[in-house]
Amino acid sequence: MATKILIPTPLRPFTDKKDAVDVEGKTVGELLADLTTKHSGLKAHLYNDQGKLRSFVNIYINDEDIRYLQKEQTPVKAGDTVSIIPSVAGGAPTTAEAPAALPELTKDDYKRYSRHLILPEVGVEGQQKLKAAKILCIGAGGLGSPVALYLAAAGVGTIGIVDFDVVDFSNLQRQILHGTPDVGRPKLDSAKDKLLAINPNINVVTHNAALSSENALEIFAPYDIVVDGTDNFPTRYLVNDACVLLGKPNAYGSIFRFEGQASVFATKEGPCYRCLYPEPPPPGLVPSCAEGGVLGVLPGVIGCIQATETIKLIIGAGEPLIGRFLIFDALRMKFRELKLRKDPDCPVCGTHPTVTKLIDYEQFCGVPSATEAPMSGSTTEITAVDLKKRLDRGDKLTIVDVREPHEYQINRINGSLLIPLGDIPKRYVELDPNDELVMQCKVGGRSAKAADFLRSKGYNKVLNLTGGILDWIDKVDPSQPKY
Amino acid sequence: MPEVKTQTLMVNAAIDGEIRRHGEETYPHECCGALVGTGNRVTATVALPNTTEEGPRRRFMVRPSDYRVAEQKAGELGGDLLGFYHSHPDHPARPSQYDLDHAWPTFAYIIVAVAQGKSEAMTVWYLKEDRSAFDEGELHGN
Numbered sequence: 071m072a073t074k075i076l077i078p079t080p081l082r083p084f085t086d087k088k089d090a091v092d093v094e095g096k097t098v099g100e101l102l103a104d105l106t107t108k109h110s111g112l113k114a115h116l117y118n119d120q121g122k123l124r125s126f127v128n129i130y131i132n133d134e135d136i137r138y139l140q141k142e143q144t145p146v147k148a149g150d151t152v153s154i155i156p157s158v159a160g161g162a163p164t165t166a167e168a169p170a171a172l173p174e175l176t177k178d179d180y181k182r183y184s185r186h187l188i189l190p191e192v193g194v195e196g197q198q199k200l201k202a203a204k205i206l207c208i209g210a211g212g213l214g215s216p217v218a219l220y221l222a223a224a225g226v227g228t229i230g231i232v233d234f235d236v237v238d239f240s241n242l243q244r245q246i247l248h249g250t251p252d253v254g255r256p257k258l259d260s261a262k263d264k265l266l267a268i269n270p271n272i273n274v275v276t277h278n279a280a281l282s283s284e285n286a287l288e289i290f291a292p293y294d295i296v297v298d299g300t301d302n303f304p305t306r307y308l309v310n311d312a313c314v315l316l317g318k319p320n321a322y323g324s325i326f327r328f329e330g331q332a333s334v335f336a337t338k339e340g341p342c343y344r345c346l347y348p349e350p351p352p353p354g355l356v357p358s359c360a361e362g363g364v365l366g367v368l369p370g371v372i373g374c375i376q377a378t379e380t381i382k383l384i385i386g387a388g389e390p391l392i393g394r395f396l397i398f399d400a401l402r403m404k405f406r407e408l409k410l411r412k413d414p415d416c417p418v419c420g421t422h423p424t425v426t427k428l429i430d431y432e433q434f435c436g437v438p439s440a441t442e443a444p445m446s447g448s449t450t451e452i453t454a455v456d457l458k459k460r461l462d463r464g465d466k467l468t469i470v471d472v473r474e475p476h477e478y479q480i481n482r483i484n485g486s487l488l489i490p491l492g493d494i495p496k497r498y499v500e501l502d503p504n505d506e507l508v509m510q511c512k513v514g515g516r517s518a519k520a521a522d523f524l525r526s527k528g529y530n531k532v533l534n535l536t537g538g539i540l541d542w543i544d545k546v547d548p549s550q551p552k553y
Numbered sequence: 554m555p556e557v558k559t560q561t562l563m564v565n566a567a568i569d570g571e572i573r574r575h576g577e578e579t580y581p582h583e584c585c586g587a588l589v590g591t592g593n594r595v596t597a598t599v600a601l602p603n604t605t606e607e608g609p610r611r612r613f614m615v616r617p618s619d620y621r622v623a624e625q626k627a628g629e630l631g632g633d634l635l636g637f638y639h640s641h642p643d644h645p646a647r648p649s650q651y652d653l654d655h656a657w658p659t660f661a662y663i664i665v666a667v668a669q670g671k672s673e674a675m676t677v678w679y680l681k682e683d684r685s686a687f688d689e690g691e692l693h694g695n
Contacts, residue, residue: 160651
């Protein structure tokens with residue numbers, strides 16, 4: 071009994087242009103075997119090297135896919151129509167695809183990377199992948215330092231660094247890319263020197279720029295993986311979104327005081343930073359490291375985790391930190407792990423994304439842009455110099471320092487009252503609404519929040535000290551230490 | 554040495570525009586559609602939904618049911634199914650290993666690169682008979 075198999079357009083050149091072929095058999099498998107015997111050119115296109123039907127070859131009996139029947143064992147009855155129907159798939163290259171040809175290792179490479187080469191998980195091929203890899207570090211600071219140093223030592227062929235800062239004395243406690251003689255130098259220069267000293271065979275690309283929505287996609291484009299070592303929310307969201315848009319994994323890390331976090335975001339299958347935090351915290355709520363402090367060795371721990379994850383992604387070994395959020399507490403010396411899921415409603419990596427290009431991240435995070443009127447002109451602000459004048463004049467002002475007690479120990483304005491920002495909601499009643507209040511912190515961020523809070527409680531005479539204690543020390547009282 | 558003949562696909566400005574527009578509309582996701590025509594001349598495109606479950610930024614998928622729709626439309630338009638087009642958002646207009654692994658013989662595969670939402674290079678590719686690689690074809694206007 072002959073059964074007709076309908077042949078799709080692209081396969082007709084192999085069936086003498088016929089759109090249907092009569093074949094014999096009791097099951098679909100037998101029909102296909104007969105078909106490929108009669109027209110042997112079809113075999114390579116229907117079956118893969120293991121002799122299985124290719125995933126994009128669909129066999130239908132009447133209107134049913136044999137995958138949902140008995141596959142190739144599906145029996146064929148008289149009068150059935152069997153069709154080969156293509157599904158058509160394709161797509162752009164992803165980082166998971168190995169580059170066409172991996173670079174050869176030199177004699178020097180074999181010597182230098184011998185401890186990698188004898189690890190079966192790395193081996194020659196893994197080391198070649200490292201050599202071919204292009205990794206971008208956002209920032210040459212606390213996290214960027216260990217990341218870049220270890221990636222350079224590991225033989226990552228191209229390391230890009232984005233930074234625009236110069237080395238400051240206050241960086242040296244943790245930013246081990248830079249040394250005391252580097253103070254005042256651009257961080258990129260000092261970083262490049264250190265990396266090439268460790269490994270002169272790599273290519274260090276410096277991007278002297280503040281990362282922005284205008285330049286991020288262009289800077290990221292040539293790299294395989296981005297390592298986020300930023301210290302602020304606008305850049306963190308920018309890095310995340312750019313990575314999602316470009317399909318590049320983001321080896322994420324962040325640090326604060328004694329606690330660090332790490333994860334791998336924006337992979338094809340995994341969640342992104344926005345799946346975890348769709349919205350940034352209100353500005354000022356989470357202090358920066360400059361305000362809150364950070365244990366110097368903490369970025370060493372977290373940065374090394376980022377470097378580890380980056381190398382694992384490059385060589386394709388182990389279980390990456392995808393869909394897992396690692397929290398490290400240095401004081402208790404404990405690691406905790408949270409499970410993260412890709413959010414189908416995520417505005418950037420979900421099924422119906424609303425963010426399809428880079429936005430204004432300063433505005434998104436509620437940070438006033440640099441183009442807005444200077445705060446000192448505002449009637450709710452007071453400068454250090456004006457404050458000094460008014461105090462000298464004998465005006466009765468209550469200065470409220472909203473920093474933490476350990477900051478107050480380092481420096482303070484004489485006669486100020488210490489109420490840490492976190493205590494303001496329960497202690498503000500200690501303040502007299504009829505007094506003129508001057509709120510003060512380290513640089514003016516936390517005190518602005520405290521001032522807003524007091525105004526919302528009906529305090530009308532509240533001023534915020536512009537530039538905080540640091541400006542006060544610069545302009546009024548240089549005898550005190552800064553931090 | 555067997556003679557290597559470059560295949561040519563005729564794509565006029567209107568068709569070219571339709572493919573580019575589709576790629577720009579679906580950016581940052583990949584678009585896909587069918588090429589209908591006769592001989593080596595494309596006379597119409599059929600935009601198809603991208604039904605991939607692997608992330609539409611890097612993949613496209615035309616289901617068998619949509620393939621049937623395309624074949625039916627081709628018949629209605631009095632032409633044959635000549636191939637398919639798809640976009641590569643923020644990637645060059647060159648076929649990936651994935652494209653190669655999933656390619657059908659004889660079909661013309663047009664790839665349009667879309668960078669930052671703007672269409673750029675457009676190329677056409679044909680699978681070698683031994684499935685080892687693609688041969689790049691030539692796109693001709695008018």
